[in-house]
Amino acid sequence: MEEKQFSGNGVIHSFTKIRVPPDTFKEEAPYDIGIIKLDEGPMVEGHILENGKEPKIGEKVKVAFRRMYVEGDEDLIYYHYKFEML
Amino acid sequence: MRDVAVIGVGLTKFGERWSSGLKELLAEAGIAALEDANISSNDIEMLYGGTMASGRFIGQEHTAALMADQLGFKNTPAVRIENACASGGSALRQAYISVASGIHDIVVVGGVEKMTDVTSAEASTALGGAGDQEWELFQGITFPGLYALIAKRHMYEYGTTEEQLASVAVKNHENACKNQLAQFKKRISIEEVMKSKMVSDPLKLLDCSPISDGAAVAVLAPLDKARKYNDTPIKILSSSQASDTLRLAERDSLTELKATKIASQLAYKHAKLEPKDIDVVEVHDCFTIAEILAMEDLGFYKKGKAAQAIFDGETALNSKLSVNTSGGLKGCGHPVGATGVKQAAEIVWQLRGDAKDRQVKGAEIGMTHNVGGSGATAVVHIFERAD
Incomplete structure (x- = not known):
């Protein structure tokens, strides 16, 4: 197996805005989700950060490390990659 | 491989069945199917049961044995099939295979889900699985x-x-x-x-x-024995x-x-x-x-x-x-x-x-x-x- 580093750049292949979330995302809704086609070829799903723009198919995005949600009485924070619109 | 036919089917009303639990739903569909097939529970050799998330929805697992129990089958082998929303269709296919192969003659396939006892957010999480x-x-x-x-x-x-x-x-x-x-x-x-x-x-x-409650049951038999039970067998x-x-x-x-x-x-x-x-x-x-x-x-x-x-x-x-x-x-x-x-x-x-x-x-x-x-x-x- 060979390790490969991705640039984190890609374009929106499809997107939606989730308005009825599962319990863990109650505080975050509504939020934008996209399937991102990375410049290197593979596709990956993730949150889209609008940055004041409307998501559209074909728009460029770049990966960012962000807070995903907070859980439980001890406020355990989950982090994940998201995609910022450029 | 033998030809296989459906000799009986039964269904509950689908919907928000707040006054019916999993067992009532199974009995309602199961009795209808056995009556439709003109068959006694003693003749059933095998049961396949499709359920996706009964553990998440109502805390009940082991639903195939529960189906056999609820339908009055005595010690009949029963296997649960979990294949998400395709659990029922997958269970039907396993029943088909077991009759076609010649291992069993009369096989029951059931499908059930009791989904309305939880909030929509809980249901959404369960289905997300x-x-x-x-x-x-x-x-x-x-x-x-x-x-x-x-x-x-x-x-x-x-x-x-x-x-x-x-x-x-x-x-x-x-x-x-x-x-x-x-x-x-x-x-x-x-x-x-x-x-x-x-x-x-x-x-x-x-x-x-x-989000719905409901159950469905079908009875399968080899085509050459199907007419014993039903004038209009439906061949798979x-x-x-x-x-x-x-x-x-x-x-x-x-x-x-x-x-x-x-x-x-x-x-x-x-x-x-x-x-x-x-x-x-x-x-x-x-x-x-x-x-x-x-x-x-x-x-x-x-x-x-x-x-x-x-x-x-x-x-x-x-x-x-x-x-x-x-x-x-x-x-x-x-x-x-x-x-x-x-x-x-x-x-x-x-x-x-x-x-x-x-x-x-x-x-x-x-x-x-x-x-x-x-x-x-x-x-x-x-x-x-x-x-």
């Missing part, structure tokens, strides 16, 4: 979300419109009005679908199948299944379900039939976009052509091809584990000529199409009247 937990559900991507991603891409590639999506729900509610067992006996208009609450753009509340011409990546993002295309394509191509091949030979079909319309994909991937329309055809009424009752005469998942309801068996029950009634107000004239060959998750499982069966 049909997708990829680590990549999809962890990021808050719900099932309406996954099908919305499919819909947006289909709209982009083929110009599919939200009104065309809505027309699927309108047609299926129209059919459900003629089905006494359907959850929604209520006509809706395209305008009502368009104005319903947005769930995950572009899918609105009335683009989504509901083929039973096919395929899988695909659990993750939507890993597929080559978002606008087709490859598992549906592969399963249906095998089903046509084994039955020596083509799409044009099918008179009536129950497809997996968990969301309106799913019925559009199904009509394309099952070979009834070229890619990108089904949406307008549905909008134009080509798939309404007794039109070019009658699709989802039961009301489908959208109109009849979608108790996930029961759906695949309910689809078979509807086709059995259609081929016997027992579908009353929603009877497809002269129906001789029927098909069922049951999908799990966003397309990681697809099960296709083709049936023929065999009297």
Whole structure:
């Protein structure tokens, strides 16, 4: 197996805005989700950060490390990659 | 391999069955099926039970033995099949295989789900388990979300419109009005679908199948023994299944379900039939976009052509091809584990000529199409009247 580093750049292949979330995302809704086609070829799903723009198919995005949600009485924070619109 | 026939089917009313638990639902459908097959519980040799998430919904696992117990089968071997929303169809296929192989003669297949005891957020989380937990559900991507991603891409590639999506729900509610067992006996208009609450753009509340309680049971026998029980056995011409990546993002295309394509191509091949030979079909319309994909991937329309055809009424009752005469998942309801068996029950009634107000004239060959998750499982069966 060979390790490969991705640039984190890609374009929106499809997107939606989730308005009825599962319990863990109650505080975050509504939020934008996209399937991102990375410049290197593979596709990956993730949150889209609008940055004041409307998501559209074909728009460029770049990966960012962000807070995903907070859980439980001890406020355990989950982090994940998201995609910022450029 | 022996020829296999369905000799009896039974169904509960689908819907918000607050006064009925899992056991009542099973008894209601099971007794109806055994009576329909004119068979005693003592004759049942094996049971396959489809349930997706009874542990999440009501804390009850071990549901196949529970089905056998509830239907009065004495020490009959029973196996649960969990294949997300395709649990029922997958259980039917296992029952078919066990009769075709000659291991068992009389086999019962049941499907059940009791979903309305939890909040919609809890139900959404439980159903989310049909997708990829680590990549999809962890990021808050719900099932309406996954099908919305499919819909947006289909709209982009083929110009599919939200009104065309809505027309699927309108047609299926129209059919459900003629089905006494359907959850929604209520006509809706395209305008009502368009104005319903947005769930995950572009899918609105009335683009989504509901949360439902219900059970369905079928009895299978070798065709050469079937007439002992039933004057109009329905022969299973083929039973096919395929899988695909659990993750939507890993597929080559978002606008087709490859598992549906592969399963249906095998089903046509084994039955020596083509799409044009099918008179009536129950497809997996968990969301309106799913019925559009199904009509394309099952070979009834070229890619990108089904949406307008549905909008134009080509798939309404007794039109070019009658699709989802039961009301489908959208109109009849979608108790996930029961759906695949309910689809078979509807086709059995259609081929016997027992579908009353929603009877497809002269129906001789029927098909069922049951999908799990966003397309990681697809099960296709083709049936023929065999009297």
